[in-house]
Amino acid sequence: MKLVVSLTSPYARKIRIALAEKGLPFTLEVDIPWLPDTSVPSYNPLGKVPALVSDDGEVWYDSPVIALYLETLGGVPLMPAERVACLPVRQTEALADGISDAAVAVFLESRRPPEQQDAASIERQLTKIHRGLAALEERLVQRKGFGGITINIGDIAVGCTLGYLDFRFAHLHWRSTHATLAAWAADLMARPSFVDTTPPPA
Numbered sequence: 001m002k003l004v005v006s007l008t009s010p011y012a013r014k015i016r017i018a019l020a021e022k023g024l025p026f027t028l029e030v031d032i033p034w035l036p037d038t039s040v041p042s043y044n045p046l047g048k049v050p051a052l053v054s055d056d057g058e059v060w061y062d063s064p065v066i067a068l069y070l071e072t073l074g075g076v077p078l079m080p081a082e083r084v085a086c087l088p089v090r091q092t093e094a095l096a097d098g099i100s101d102a103a104v105a106v107f108l109e110s111r112r113p114p115e116q117q118d119a120a121s122i123e124r125q126l127t128k129i130h131r132g133l134a135a136l137e138e139r140l141v142q143r144k145g146f147g148g149i150t151i152n153i154g155d156i157a158v159g160c161t162l163g164y165l166d167f168r169f170a171h172l173h174w175r176s177t178h179a180t181l182a183a184w185a186a187d188l189m190a191r192p193s194f195v196d197t198t199p200p201p202a
């Protein structure tokens with residue numbers, strides 16, 4: 001099994017951590033989709049990472065589908081087997097991924113020349129990040145889809161999103177406004193699977 005990633009992608013990190021937590025062996029191929037000579041479109045027509053090439057040659061994307069596929073392979077389960085019980089976990093994953101979507105959009109916009117940046121669009125995406133973090137904190141208090149005794153894909157997705165905010169948006173100081181989330185995340189981020197996949201220095 002081969003996982004195609006960039007080392008800064010929160011979605012790719014989610015899958016690397018899921019594979020490590022499940023104890024499934026894989027090889028890592030680093031391929032930056034923004035570079036002109038990238039091979040990513042040969043795996044995923046959308047040109048995005050992560051993409052997973054399974055042992056039978058099937059290619060899976062995007063990260064929520066890869067996470068579902070991994071559940072079919074055995075190893076430590078990261079989702080409840082029962083469909084209804086799975087819903088809040090997948091909802092948490094979608095919420096966390098959505099915050100990452102907004103953060104990535106702001107990051108990309110901020111890299112354009114200042115005179116071409118769309119301030120209203122940045123503001124709109126930042127609002128999604130703030131609303132999303134508030135919703136995550138509410139869900140954590142209710143233990144809705146993550147924050148339980150054993151790690152699941154919701155925990156991993158939230159940890160990767162918070163890690164991405166640390167990586168690209170340290171100036172947002174999300175810990176000072178979301179103390180409950182911060183206290184919970186400290187233990188999660190100390191797990192070897194998280195430490196080993198910390199994004200490289202920007």
Ligand SMILES: N[C@@H](CCC(=O)N[C@@H](CS)C(=O)NCC(=O)O)C(=O)O
Binds near residue numbers: 047049050097
């Ligand atoms: N929903 C997708 C998002 C993947 C994604 O946006 N990946 C970014 C890296 S963080 C990417 O490959 N972007 C390249 C592009 O948009 O062309 C997933 O969960 O896998």
